[in-house]
Amino acid sequence: MRFTWLALFALLSISSCTYTAKVTDGATAVDRKQYDVAIPMLQREFKKAKTRSVKGEVAMNLGTSYRETGNDEEAITWFQKAYDNNAGPDALREKAAALKRLERYEEAIQVYTDLGFEIGSRYEFRKEIQGAELAQKWKDQETEGKERPYTVQAANFNSRGADYAPVYFENQLIFSSDRQGGDGAENYKWTGRGFTDIYQTSVTGGAVTSFSDVINTPDHEGTPSFSADGQQVYFTRCVSPGKREDAFCGIYVSERNGGGWGPATKLPFVKPGVNYLHPAISATGDRLYFSALMEDGWGGYDIYVVNKKVDGTWSDPILMNRAINTQGNEQFPTLDADTLYFASDGLVGMGGLDIYMTHPMANGRYSAPKNLGIPVNSGADDFSYTIVKRMGSGLDEKVLGFFSTARPGGAGADDIYEFARRTLPPPPPDPTPIVYKNVLDVTVVEKILEDPADPQSRVRGLRPVPNATIVASIGAESRTVTTNEEGQLSLVLVDNQNYQFRAERDGYLAAEGVFSSRNLPKDPDAPEQRYELELEIEKIFLNAEIVLENIYYDFDESFIREDAQPTLNELASLLQRNPNINIELGSHTDCQGPEGYNQRLSQDRAQSAVNYLIERGIDGNRLTARGYGETQPVAECVCQRCTDEENQRNRRTTFRIVE
Structure with a gap:
């Protein structure tokens, strides 16, 4: 799942020109998220590398590429080679995470422990160790024959690609896949496979066909959710590279049109520059849950809900509380009546994403999220839990359904698994009064x-x-x-x-x-x-230059562009929190153009940044604007021979705390 919906926005947000240029080396392919393209290049480069530092960089990129294409066994090998060649503790961190995804928990605990000593902080990896210890305990209980409610097996329609997000609709199983035969004209260079489309098959397996030629396009579509009356389908669409103006994932709806589906429209609460994923519509049709990466969230992707008003419009998104959302990622919400299932990597779990359940209680509360445990959850990503059928009642009830998983041993990348769940006898009541x-x-x-x-x-x-x-x-x-x-x-x-x-x-x-x-x-x-x-x-470093990321100016202009405002807003917040510090805002150019022109332009740009902060309520007496022109390059190159990348490094906006 790591190469489908979780990080897709990172690829889509990059300019189309990035992808039309020919990739000639492994590092560039990784930078452009073309991991499948990168692997053979990097393998050749590793063999040719002359120094340990170069070998370490190449091995780290190889580990990353194998991780992002779902091959953790190879990733472990290359992250270890990266560490052995001076790539530093980040390589061990990645190795430990891959070990955990492969359920080699004791090895993972040892690597995390060693990492804590190496960086000087046991705190950093406490949750990873806690989750690995819990997962190992569950695995030990499994071998002891402890009775469990679930049995699982792989569905018979999985492909070599990524198959995930199953949902039941009119006696069919509708799911998402990047298998061959989709509507995309070319392979997705992250995975080397196709773009994602929505498919359908019988619940018992059989022929797999496209769900709708109207909904499926050359872009990514997936994670559908159907209204109870079957007249609407909500789904995610992520626009492919080359259409930068829409280069984010949004939630769309299509209306039933006779025997087919009409053109999809984007829901009105979807704003530009934000990723919205994984819609789940309630049975009553008046609540829509989804996952999004927004500034007001708790960290990573969070689960939100919107309510349908009497006039049929949707409310603004409401962030669900900390009983559900964490500083990690919460994704793939699904509903069974009023029970909410979702996937999270921020709660203590077995490895990647684990599936949890919660349900509403009195006064708008939700129950504490419960990890579904083994065998539904594994060390890998597990997500998209859906119930298809119930039989019997009480202790004789049996529930059938499906979920998605990236665990090893399947047909391809992500696979869809069937589950059967039975009800176990409840434990004897505890007479001790409950203290919350x-x-x-x-x-x-x-x-x-x-x-x-x-x-x-x-x-x-x-x-x-x-x-x-x-x-x-x-x-x-x-x-x-x-x-x-x-x-x-x-x-x-x-x-x-x-x-x-x-x-x-x-x-x-x-x-x-x-x-x-x-x-x-x-x-x-x-x-x-x-x-x-x-x-x-x-820590305060007086007179130390700190580069402000993502501040760019149009050619020959000094005004603050919209894409620079979030960074300057963060700086304004820092100054408001710390009223006793004064800063200098500096602007630097590359060496192209006349020296005097560069000096004037950089001064104007620095002053524009200062003016922006003053408009945000910062006292101008605390701010100094200084244009440095081309006098302080950070890239070590002769001007006429500087590459575009080196020139970009020299073009920067900085600040320093002066008192």
């Missing part, structure tokens, strides 16, 4: 830099900051506490409150965070729940 408690662990952390004296050096991980100050506020009330040696404050939450936190320490930039305890679960099966919030403070 929600605990929030707030941890103040800082980056571990490869070069502790250089804020621009590579980040190796995060470590807790002991003895930091946290100001915790609920409305007008606040209290100040000092973190323990683990950089942590543990707080028993008051129900239905909005918390605000501010972390401070001398010599660091302050950080802020929020947490809502509204509608957190009160689940008798899991009466105590723990949540996490990280507050990342950054």
Whole structure:
């Protein structure tokens, strides 16, 4: 699944000209997410490499390419070779994750433990180790013959491609696939296979045919969800490279048109520049769940819901709370009556995405998400759980359905598996009174830099900051506490409150965070729940240049483009959180053009950035604009011989804290 919907937006957001240029080396192919193209190039380059550093870079790219094309066994080999050739702890991190996906949990735990010692932070890998320990415990119980509710087997219609997201509709199983024979005119260079389309087959297997020649296009379509009356289908469409103006995934709807389907329209709440995936419509048709990557989320992809109003329009997206969403990715929501199934890699699980279930309780709460465990979940990505049929009732009930998985041993990449679930006798009642408690662990952390004296050096991980100050506020009330040696404050939450936190320490930039305890679960099966919030403070490096990413200007212009505004908005927020610092905003050009012209242009651009911050409420006395022209290049090249990439590195906007 790693090469289908999870990271598709990263490819689609790149300009079409990137893909028309010929790829001549493995690193460029990886940079352009053409992993299938990259592998043979990189293998040749590794054999020719003369130094350990070059071998390490090539091996790291090979490990990444095998990971993204679903071959974790090969990925492990190449990540180890990368580490052996000075690629650093990132290679071991990737190796450990691949070991976990392959359910080699004891090996993964050892690698994560070694990594913690190497980067100087056990904290960084605590959840990965905890998940691996839990998964190993479940596997041991499996071998002990512990009774389980599920039996699973691969469906008989899987292909060598990626088959996933099954859903039941009118006695047919509708699913997504990039198998051969789709509507895409060429192969998708990420995977070397086709673009994704929607297909149909019998629930018992058999011939596989295209679901609709109107809905399926040369772009990516998938993850359909049908209204209860069968008159609407909601699905995801991701526009292919070459159409930059629409280069994101959105949710579309098509209306039944006689025996077929009409042209699809994008839902009105879908905004440009945001990825919307995996719609799931409720049986009543008035609630639509989906996964999206938005600024107001908790981190990664989150699950949202929109409500249909009386006039038939949709509400704005509502972010589901921290009982469901985490700092990781929550995706592939599906519904069975009022029970919500979804996949997450942010909750403690067995490896990649695991499938969880939750259901609404009183007062708008949801039950604590429950991991479906072995054999539905595995070390690999498991997702898209759907129920097809129920038989019997009570302890005699049997439920049949399907889910998707990237586990080894299948027909291809992602595969669709059948499941049968029976009801186990409940455990004897516990007479102990239930005491509900929600605990929030707030941890103040800082980056571990490869070069502790250089804020621009590579980040190796995060470590807790002991003895930091946290100001915790609920409305007008606040209290100040000092973190323990683990950089942590543990707080028993008051129900239905909005918390605000501010972390401070001398010599660091302050950080802020929020947490809502509204509608957190009160689940008798899991009466105590723990949540996490990280507050990342950054060490102050006086007069150290920090490059502001994604700030570009039109040729011969100095105005702030729309795509530069998010970065400057983040800088404005940092200045608002830290009112005692003053900064210099610098602008640099490459060496093309006359020196005097470059100097004037860079000064105008720096001033435009300062003016933008002033418009956002920052006191102009705290800001200095300085144009450096071409006087401080960072790329070591003779001007006339600088490549386009080196010129781009020299064209940059920076800031430095001056006091």
